[in-house]
Amino acid sequence: MKTQSILLKQRPEKTPQNSDFEFKEEEVSTPKSNEVLLKSIYISVDPYLRGRMRDVESYIEPFQLNEPITSAIIAKVEKSEHENFKEGDYVLGHLAWKEYQVAKGENLRKVDPKQANLSAYLGILGMxxxxxxxxxxxxxxxxxxxxVLVSGAAxxxxxxxxxxxxxxGCKTIGIAGSDEKxxxxxxKFNYDEGINYKTTDNMKEAISKAATNGIDVYYDNVGGEILDATLQNINRNGRVINCGAISQYNKDETATGPRVEGILIKKSVKMQGFTLQNDFGEKFNEGTKKLAQWLQEGKxxxxETIREGFEKVPQAFIDLFSGENKGKMVVKVAEE
Amino acid sequence: MKTQSILLKQRPEKTPQNSDFEFKEEEVSTPKSNEVLLKSIYISVDPYLRGRMRDVESYIEPFQLNEPITSAIIAKVEKSEHENFKEGDYVLGHLAWKEYQVAKGENLRKVDPKQANLSAYLGILGMxxxxxxxxxxxxxxxxxxxxVLVSGAAxxxxxxxxxxxxxxGCKTIGIAGSDEKxxxxxxKFNYDEGINYKTTDNMKEAISKAATNGIDVYYDNVGGEILDATLQNINRNGRVINCGAISQYNKDETATGPRVEGILIKKSVKMQGFTLQNDFGEKFNEGTKKLAQWLQEGKxxxxETIREGFEKVPQAFIDLFSGENKGKMVVKVAEE
Structure with a gap:
């Protein structure tokens, strides 16, 4: 049996291009003991993957050239040699960008299509x-x-x-890149205020106008100039959560900006990055339970933006960097 | 009765100059109820005062032009109208740069010259x-x-x-600006390793060489390029304590440097500034007790660098920025 697989052909220089990826047909093996044969249904594309495409030290090892990209994937069990799974089960795993693949059962988690849409396990109930x-x-x-100010709010x-x-119980201000967002x-997302950064000349002023009491918490998904503008509006004992820096991912490492230490000292501000698995991995059950509860309560x-077709996976990933998605971007690569 | 007083004549542009200060003779009033007449003995000069000389919003209000500078001062009670103090007592207070002054008793803390040298209350047992x-x-x-890496280690x-x-139980590496330091x-200070930044071309390499296991904690007293070099050596879950940025105090606010958000995210690093009084004021007793205990145990x-003479106070302050002091800088302005 054959499958298509998506390999990293070359490391992207700035914004990833389709030519950085290669499709390759290969043979699918037969599951051995404790393994399962999987058909990919939903493939998650995420900004953090850009970091793994660099050949630099990071919290997880870089992708290898001419090897498949991996990400979170919802798959259907086609054949099982593992006691926990049977044909027709749906599972979530960190898997290769392939239509079909054999995987070890121990690294997979069963998901229930009746509790929530399958794609939700890659998003609101997932990472x-x-x-x-x-x-x-x-x-x-x-x-x-x-x-609370949030960039990448849409x-x-x-x-x-x-x-x-x-x-x-907080006041929320969201920053996004179009009036539609x-x-x-x-x-839909209940933000009190919104700032379209693409039509705003002076972010410092725009934030100041929206945040009449200043910013206590900034959840930063973008880094760069929006972070700079926020620090100019931050309150004493403010906290910056450095979650992402999508504005910086396609730049080289020598990017400069206003120095931050002065403001951190003057205002007793904390800036902190995190890595979900390493820092909070032991609390995932607690978190998932909370999220599922709020989801059920309608809170x-x-x-989600669902693209269709295995051949569209690289383009879906590339489009993350021009902000074409609303919410979680996934690619549906086969019928459920 | 007359006293000399040191006023802020103009806001320093870069490094403070003697011409930014003015000596003025003025009349000392008589203590009213709950007040005491004080003679200054030791005046503390501190880098953070530079920040208060700017006319910008900060955690404490800026010094006013033509008003006396204030800082921590050890003084002797000359005359008391407050029940807690009697003539001859020594007190610690946040006081004006004056030889004599009248102050409210409620803001003063009695210190014991038998428990430690009086100047120690401005240093190791003080702020x-x-x-x-x-x-x-x-x-x-x-x-x-x-x-643990420390800048301004001397x-x-x-x-x-x-x-x-x-x-x-940590390994300690100190950065300072001369071989003597x-x-x-x-x-004297038990550091495992030392780096003289003035004779080091490549701080990133020097830190890497001294810190064979990388840096877990960086206590930053200087900011600027040494902070940048440290972040290139920081370990996962590293913590940066932004205590001071003396390298930046005399620059204007537009100084730039390498952006930090990428490293904070990649390595789950925290950078946090603090303000002693606001953030830890409620725990001062606990801290002082610990420090006094370690001091007594010889740990x-x-x-300290003690300058002599009230007229030397501005110069002592100015000399902080060229690193002429070893340890806490105080000015002895009268005999005990």
Whole structure:
């Protein structure tokens, strides 16, 4: 049996291009003891993968050239040699960008298509939701009445952060890149205020106008100039959650900006990055339970952008960097 | 009765100059109920005062032009109208740069010249010691076997940080600006390694060589390029305590440097500034007790630079910025 596989052909220089990836047909092996044969249904594309495409030391090892990219994938069990899984089960795993593959059962988690849409396990109930939840609550520690600013607010993580901050009784301000996204975050995602950074000349002023009491917590998905502008509006004892720096991912490492140490000292500000698995891995059950509860109570909405077709996976990934997705971007590569 | 007083004549542009200060003779009033008449004995000069000389929003209000500078001062009670104090008592207070002044008793704390040298209450048992203790233990949270890097290591705060880190079982590396200071920190202050940044071309490499296991905690008293070089050597879950940025104080606010958000994210690093009084004021008793205990047990050495003469106060302050002091700088302005 044959499968298509997507390999990293060359390391992207700036914004990833289709030519950085290669499709290759290969043979699928037969599952051995404790293994399962999987058919990919939904493939998650995520900004953090860009980091793994660099050949530099990071918290996880870089992708190898001419090897398949891996990410979170929802797959259907086609054949099982593992006692926990049977044909027809749906599983979540960190898997290769392949239509079919054999995987060890121990690294897979069963997911229930009746409890939530399958794609939600890649988003609001998966890494995305947990990233929003732990970053905001553990590092940001928002208190009732505080003001929480979120960049990438229409994105998968950002839209969830805003809603959780509202559950905590905070005022929420979201930054996004189109008026349509601003409508979305103020509507579906319950943000109190929205700033379209693409039509705003002076972010420092725009934030100052929206945040009449200053910024207590900034959940940063973008880095760069929006971070700089936020630090100019930060309150004493403010907390910056450095979740992502999508504005910087396609730049080389010598990017400069205003020095931050002066403001950190003057205002007793904390900036902290995190890595979900390493820093909060032991608390995933707690987080997933909270998120599932809020979802059931109707307190969490989510948006997803579903592309279709295995051949569209690289382009879906590339489009993350021009902000074409609303909410979590996944690619549906086969019927459920 | 007359006293000399030191006023802020103009806001320093870069490095403070003697011409930024003005000596003025004025009349000393008579203490009213709950007040005391004080004679200044030791005046503390501190880098953070530079910040208050700017006319910008900060955690404490800026000094006013043509008003006296204030700082921590050890004074002798000359006359008391407050029940807690009698003539001959020594007190610590946040007081004006004057030879004599009247102050409210409620803002003064009695200090005991038999328990420690009077000047120690401005240093190792005062703000300096507490700054070292709380910054390192509360923000840095050093664990046994970790590597702690300290800049300004021969300074008042830095020399104490290193010794506390050793008490916690850490490897300590100090950065200072002369070979004499390096000898001092490796001798008297028990540092395992020392780096003379003035004779080092490549700080990134020098830190890497001294810190064979990378940097877990960086207690930063200087900011700027040494901070940049440290971040290139920081370990996963590293913590940066932004205590001071003396390298930046005399620059304007537009200084730029390498962006930090990428490293914070990649390595789950925390950078956090603090303000002693606001953030840890409620725990001062706990901190002072710990420091006094270590001092008595012989686990803490300290160095101080004592200048003499009230007229030398501005110059002593100015000399902080060229690193002429070893340890806490105080000016003895009258005999005990």
């Amino acid at each position: 995305t939701g947990l990233t929003a939840y732990f970053g905001l609550t553990e590092i940001g520690a928002p208190k009732e009445g505080e003001t 994105g998968a993580v950002g839209s969830t952060v805003g809603q959780i901050a509202k559950i905590y 601003i409508d979305l975050i103020k509507g 969490l909405n989510y948006e | 300096t010691g507490l700054t070292a203790y709380f910054g390192l233990t509360e923000i840095g949270a050093p664990k046994e076997g970790e590597t 300074g008042a705060v830095g020399s104490t940080v290193g010794q506390i880190a050793k008490i916690y 390096i000898d001092l920190i490796k001798g 803490l050495n300290y160095e």
